[in-house]
Amino acid sequence: MTTPTKQEYLVTVRARYKICQEREGKSSIINEVMNNLGVKRKSAIRSINKKVLVHRKTLHSRKVTYGYDLIKPLTFVWDVAGKPCSKRLHPQMGELIKQLEKFGEIHLYEDQEKLLVKMSTFTIDRLLEGERDLSKKDYGLSGTKRSPLLKTLIPIRTGFEDVTEPGHLEMDCVLHCGESMSGQYAETLNVLDIHSHWNEKTIFLNKTKEKVVGSFHQLRKQFPFPILSIDFDNGFEFVNWVMHKYCKREGLSFTRSRSYHKNDQAHIEGKNYQSIRKVVGYDRITDPVLVDMIDDLYQHEHRLLTNFFYTTMKLEGKKRVGGRVCKTHGEARTPYQRVLASDTISQEIKDHLTEQYKGLNPAELQRSMKKKLKAIQARSSVTKLNLATTPP
DSSP: OOHHHHHHHHHHHHHHHHHOOSHHHHHHHHHHHHHHHTOOHHHHHHHHHOOOOOOOOOOOOOOOSSOGGGHHHHHHHHHHTTSOOHHHHGGGHHHHHHHHHHTTOOOOOTTHHHHHHHOOHHHHHHHTTTTSOOOOOOOOOOOOOOOOTTTTTSOBOOOOTTOOSSOEEEEEEEEEOTTOOSSOOEEEEEEEETTTOOEEEEEEESOOHHHHHHHHHHHHTTSSSOOOEEEEOSOTTTSSHHHHHHHHHHTOEEEEOOTTOGGGGHHHHHHHIIIIIHHHTTOOOOOHHHHHHHHHHHHTHHHHHHHHTOOBOOEEEEEEETTEEEEEEOOOBOHHHHHHHOSSSOHHHHHHHHHHHHTOOHHHHHHHHHHHHHHHHHHHHHHHHHHHHSOO
8 A cells, every 4th residue: 555545544544533432433443444554553543643734825925125105206316316227326316315305305204215225226127117218219410520630640549447537538529410411500519527427518509610619618617627638539620720729728638539439439429328319309400599598408407417416337347258248337426426536636626516516406406407398399399390381
């Protein structure tokens, strides 16, 4: 008799033994078990009286730590921070919440603040899944044209691995020409500090060499630290005698990237989308009023949000593993935090930036920026309508 058969047999025997009231009947059942199982009397009695444990499956529901009540405050913080990825948002969460609470922009109850600060990047992605913009990324046209002027006089720079202090810039021009590069249109001069990622930009109509140099001269004054060097591509707006004389006169070191190597200016190329295309898009801009409205946004709300509250991640190293290149990035930090952490920046500059930071309400800046963007979109729609209705 197999073990499962014995178990089934004992189940029926126990039921009979339990309802049996007479002594002789119980003794007869014991004798039956002895004969069928081939065991002694004491063993048969123990088998009949043995308590069978019934294993019941208990459903244990997982305790919910990060509930749906966190989605609303998390979405608000994420929107104020410029809708970054979770790896850029996570390190900034605690400080940004404190700044928002300081101005009464966010009200958290119980342990919501503690949960928001300690939640992982995977949890942030899960809770923000329904809020993310999954629209397809567009690409604009490039207006960089090769310039044979001064090529031999401007040294080539292929990387910034040796940059350990603020003051070394990359700059580029972003076209707002729509689908055609003919005629006149606006362009944005975008300037980025390699070490701190401090970002300044301005927009103007009808690009010329003089306008580019003049705009850069004005943007230099907005950086909180001295400018030491600049790097640009091979476009005619940068590689010319006007820029060459300006850099010589101001004592600035200047270099250029290699032709057809966009990775030589990877920092500013990545910032062009994040800081400009996500704000004004890819439409053609020819209206002077619209240019002034966008420049006002650049110089106020978006500038403060980008440099004081929007985090960025810096590449720290590359390692080839087989056929793949594994990249290591540092913790996400704001340009303001990187300037404060720099040993080459004077304490006077740091104190000035700290006082400015304490008076900034990121939520109010975000609301003001959205209001201006709405006005820009309305003006842009009117301009397109006027162009469409104008007779040829």
